[in-house]
Amino acid sequence: MNLRPDPTFYPTPQMAMQAPVETLAFTLMLSPDGSQPDGLAVVDVDPKSDTYGQIVHSLFMPNKGDEFHHFGWNACSSALSPLTGHAFLERRYLIIPGIRSSRIYVIDVKEPLKAKIHKIIEPEELMAKTGYSRPHTIHCGPEGIYVSTLGGGGADGTDGPPGIFIMDCETFEILGRYEMDRGEQDKHYDFWWNLPRDYMVSSEWGLPPQFENGIVPEDLLSKKYGHKIHFWNLRQRKNVQTIDLGANHQMALEIRPAHDPAKDYGFVGVVVDTTNLQGAIFTWWQKDDGTFEAKKTITIDPQPADADDLPELLKGFGAVPPLVTDIDLSLDDRFLYVACWGQGEMHQYDVSDPMNPKLAGKVEIGGIVKKTPHPNGKDFGYGPQMVEISRDGKRVYWTNSLYSTWDDQFYPGDRGAAMVCADVGENGGLTLNENFWVEFPDGYRSHQIRLEGGDCSTDSFCYPSV
Amino acid sequence: MNTAASLWSAVVVSGVYHGVNPGMGWPLAVSAALMARKTGDLYKALAALAAGHLLAMAAILFPFSALMVLVQWQREIQTGAALLVIALGVYLLINRRHPRFLARVPPSRLALWSFLAAMAHGAGLMLVPIYLGICGTLETDSGHAAAYDLMWNNATTALAVALAHTGAMILAGGAVAVGVYYWLGLTFLQKSWFNLDVIWALSLILVGLIALITAH
Numbered sequence: 293m294n295l296r297p298d299p300t301f302y303p304t305p306q307m308a309m310q311a312p313v314e315t316l317a318f319t320l321m322l323s324p325d326g327s328q329p330d331g332l333a334v335v336d337v338d339p340k341s342d343t344y345g346q347i348v349h350s351l352f353m354p355n356k357g358d359e360f361h362h363f364g365w366n367a368c369s370s371a372l373s374p375l376t377g378h379a380f381l382e383r384r385y386l387i388i389p390g391i392r393s394s395r396i397y398v399i400d401v402k403e404p405l406k407a408k409i410h411k412i413i414e415p416e417e418l419m420a421k422t423g424y425s426r427p428h429t430i431h432c433g434p435e436g437i438y439v440s441t442l443g444g445g446g447a448d449g450t451d452g453p454p455g456i457f458i459m460d461c462e463t464f465e466i467l468g469r470y471e472m473d474r475g476e477q478d479k480h481y482d483f484w485w486n487l488p489r490d491y492m493v494s495s496e497w498g499l500p501p502q503f504e505n506g507i508v509p510e511d512l513l514s515k516k517y518g519h520k521i522h523f524w525n526l527r528q529r530k531n532v533q534t535i536d537l538g539a540n541h542q543m544a545l546e547i548r549p550a551h552d553p554a555k556d557y558g559f560v561g562v563v564v565d566t567t568n569l570q571g572a573i574f575t576w577w578q579k580d581d582g583t584f585e586a587k588k589t590i591t592i593d594p595q596p597a598d599a600d601d602l603p604e605l606l607k608g609f610g611a612v613p614p615l616v617t618d619i620d621l622s623l624d625d626r627f628l629y630v631a632c633w634g635q636g637e638m639h640q641y642d643v644s645d646p647m648n649p650k651l652a653g654k655v656e657i658g659g660i661v662k663k664t665p666h667p668n669g670k671d672f673g674y675g676p677q678m679v680e681i682s683r684d685g686k687r688v689y690w691t692n693s694l695y696s697t698w699d700d701q702f703y704p705g706d707r708g709a710a711m712v713c714a715d716v717g718e719n720g721g722l723t724l725n726e727n728f729w730v731e732f733p734d735g736y737r738s739h740q741i742r743l744e745g746g747d748c749s750t751d752s753f754c755y756p757s758v
Numbered sequence: 759m760n761t762a763a764s765l766w767s768a769v770v771v772s773g774v775y776h777g778v779n780p781g782m783g784w785p786l787a788v789s790a791a792l793m794a795r796k797t798g799d800l801y802k803a804l805a806a807l808a809a810g811h812l813l814a815m816a817a818i819l820f821p822f823s824a825l826m827v828l829v830q831w832q833r834e835i836q837t838g839a840a841l842l843v844i845a846l847g848v849y850l851l852i853n854r855r856h857p858r859f860l861a862r863v864p865p866s867r868l869a870l871w872s873f874l875a876a877m878a879h880g881a882g883l884m885l886v887p888i889y890l891g892i893c894g895t896l897e898t899d900s901g902h903a904a905a906y907d908l909m910w911n912n913a914t915t916a917l918a919v920a921l922a923h924t925g926a927m928i929l930a931g932g933a934v935a936v937g938v939y940y941w942l943g944l945t946f947l948q949k950s951w952f953n954l955d956v957i958w959a960l961s962l963i964l965v966g967l968i969a970l971i972t973a974h
Contacts, residue, residue: 295953303785303944372947373789374781375865377856377875380953434861462855488793490864527864554793755785755944756792 294380300745301369301383305551305623306757308369308683308746315341316404316744317680317689318363318386319711321350321736324696326357328735332388334404335711335730337689337743345728349405353397354412358390359696362740364430365750366398366437366461370487373754376434381461385410386742387437389427391695392504394418394443396427398464404744411464421466422457425449426500429482431752434527436461438470440483442497449500454480456494475531479518482547485526487754489553492524493576495544495560506697509605513566515539521547521560521576523584535586537574540567544574548621548628550646551748554756557646559628560586561619569594569609571616571632575646590649592616595635597661605701612660615702617694618678620748622685624757627652627720633675633694634702636662638714640688640722652720657712658692660702666712667726673707674699680741681748688714688722693737709738762895768888769919773926775961776811776881777934780951783807783872784931786865788939788947800939801932803868808928810872811881815920817873818882819889823912826893827905833973836894839886840969846880847962854955884962887969889919 302308315338321331331352336343367381388397394415401407419425426443437459443449455477456470471477479496496518502508511517519541523533537544541562549558557577565572573590594611606612615634621627621643628649630639636659641649656664658672666672674692681688692710693699699707709732713725732738742750776782787807791800825835857878863871876882893912938946 297948297951299948301948303947307944372785373865374783374785374875375861375863375871377781377858377860379781379951380955435858436861488789488865490866527862554795755789755947758792758943 294382297372297379298367298381298383301367301372302751302753303369303372303755304757305625305753308751308753309623309685311683311745313684314682314743314745314747318401318404318742318744319691319730320360320363320388320739321709321732322360322693322696322739323356323735324699324706324737326359329353329356330358330360330390331736332386332399332407333732334407337713337728339727345730347730347732349407350733351399351407351409353409355393355395357393358395359392360388360739361391361695362428362430363388363742365432365742365746366464368432368746368751370432370434370752370754373434373487378461383746385464387430387439387459387464389430389439391426391428391442394425394427413464413466418466419445422469423452424454424457424469426454428480431484431750432461433485433487433752436467437464438483440480440494442480442503443500453478454499456480456483470529471531472529473531475522476520476534477522477531481518481545484547484549484558485752486549486553486556487526487752489556489578490526491578492526493547493549493558493560494522494524495547496520497543497545503695504697506701507605512542512564515542515566517542518544520544521586533584535576535584537562537586540565541572542566545617546619548619548749550625551621551623551753552625552757553753555625559619559621559643559646561616561630563616564613569611569613571614571630573616573619573628573630573649577646587647589647590630590641592630592632592639595661601661603660603702603704606660615675620679620681622681623683623748624685627685627716629679629681629688631676631679631690633677635659636664636675638676638679638688638690638722640716640720642720653717653722655714655722655724657724666729667724668729670729671708672710672712674703678740680743682743683746683748686716688716689741691738691741693739696737699737708732709736711738711741762892765888765891765895766922769885769923770926772884772888773923774930777927777930777932779954780947781954782811782875782881782927782931783868784935785947786868787932787935788944790868791939797939800935804928804932804935806868807872807931808924810869811876811927812920812924814873814876815882815885815923816916817877818886819916819920820913822886822889823893823916824909826890826912827909829908832894836887836890836969836973839890840966840973843880843883843887843969844963844966846883847959847966850880850959850962851956879958880962884965885919885923887965889916891969891972892919
């Protein structure tokens with residue numbers, strides 16, 4: 293407990309943008325075949341430092357086969373609402389779930405270069421207390437730490453629906469399930485919310501048998517992956533509305549509400565439209581009567597390709613789909629970054645008018661067909677995937693692995709981990725930084741990035757920017 | 759300053775103390791006005807916070823005002839109330855966790871939140887020894903007063919204490935909220951928010967101790 297609020301908690305997104313810039317990043321490393329323990333890499337992102345772009349500390353776990361994926365902080369700017377009653381938490385611990393093992397690590401990064409394991413929650417405990425498995429997204433909110441899961445009970449995670457559970461934000465005890473009335477929600481992926489407006493939005497990927505051993509083409513073609521988003525009364529823990537984006541919009545993943553809580557809209561990315569292989573972004577918004585609506589506002593076309601250049605899975609299509617697998621919104625709610633993991637492109641859209649996004653910048657790197665190298669000449673395996681934006685919106689970082697078994701289907705063979713950085717122009721535009729290139733240890737892949745002191749996909753703000 | 763005056767100033771000072779503490783809600787008024795982009799919502803939110811706080815004070819003080827009819831037990835009641843306040847202070851000192859049920863109250867129900875927050879932190883209980891002291895000063899020459907008059911006096915005093923305290927609380931909190939909304943900006947929230955948990959628990963104990971000493 294601090295005597296003052298943590299200096300990295302900000303009342304408004306605007307104030308977070310004016311904060312000192314990040315000097316360290318935390319990146320998850322996963323061993324795709326489970327032969328080595330997964331780890332947390334601390335990366336120097338301070339251009340003035342001698343070790344810029346290098347891993348300056350690594351912490352490896354005592355277990356194998358966790359498959360690190362997403363992670364988050366124990367506390368964020370949401371603590372600054374008197375309604376939560378815990379304004380004096382420290383942003384000190386990273387909560388890292390193993391998406392394959394269902395084990396959860398709490399890592400103390402008070403001294404980032406001496407990061408150490410604070411607590412381990414074994415899968416049996418998670419299962420016993422929640423009936424959920426495959427923990428995924430972490431957000432700090434009114435009642436503590438909220439964690440979404442992708443699986444229910446049983447060995448294959450299909451015994452009961454997946455959902456969200458709550459952890460105590462001080463002791464990291466699992467308190468139990470979040471949902472009191474889940475409505476028709478039966479799959480899960482991401483979630484986020486607008487705290488003052490008291491609603492939450494959640495999305496759907498698929499159930500564990502649909503992703504753990506790779507994408508199931510028959511399920512995709514028969515539209516069995518998730519294609520709905522759910523709106524919840526956050527504090528009543530009740531699903532109040534479900535919007536079906538259309539069964540052809542397979543895999544609705546990242547939910548990105550506007551950071552400024554006075555704005556009542558947000559975005560969700562769709563991996564693939566099975567009718568035309570497009571990737572899509574929907575804008576969703578709350579209407580005056582309190583109900584929600586969603587509309588497709590961005591489409592990204594597939595690119596024709598020679599069957600010889602395509603992996604087994606895509607040969608029949610003669611085209612490479614964009615595969616929109618991650619999106620992220622800058623703190624000023626101006627630029628939405630869209631990772632096109634299949635085509636090897638990172639798009640930057642100006643979403644100042646959320647109903648009418650405009651492509652403002654683009655970087656090509658990696659890709660199934662194009663295999664564009666980094667400007668420093670090195671090969672970038674896979675495509676742009678997990679993307680994170682600096683608080684000031686001037687730098688965008690990303691890694692290249694999607695999920696071990698899916699990597700292998702779309703990009704056969706081992707292509708190595710990568711983490712790169714691009715600079716954002718004054719009025720948009722995106723340019724890769726030639727000098728930033730992180731070398732990861734052999735046999736590892738890289739997934740989500742978190743920035744020291746918060747970033748654009750962790751903090752929830754309780755006060756509007758003025 | 760005589761006893762009555764110093765007790766009344768304690769009522770007001772504790773109100774100011776509650777009011778300026780962000781944990782008791784003034785930032786929610788700023789947030790409400792910024793969210794709605796309407797200044798009026800600042801005052802509506804402050805009114806809701808005041809109503810909840812006033813209700814919490816009344817809910818604690820009125821049962822004690824009824825008890826005070828038992829004139830011959832006055833000292834025992836004062837001692838009991840003092841011990842209760844000390845016990846709560848000690849409990850809050852040991853158990854530093856915040857009640858999680860408060861986080862379930864939606865932002866649209868500020869009066870309810872304010873009531874529950876004041877109850878949970880013993881804001882009303884802190885006033886009890888002060889209130890009983892004030893009742894004591896009233897009754898020095900009313901030994902023969904009829905039970906009805908006594909009860910009426912105690913009840914109006916309880917109401918006056920609750921109103922004075924809540925008035926001071928909302929004027930102080932409101933002044934900070936208005937200052938932040940118009941001039942200071944939300945950086946003030948980051949700079950001015952101190953963790954008063956320990957000081958709060960200690961002040962409960964202190965008030966209880968003073969009441970114990972003066973009652974004997």
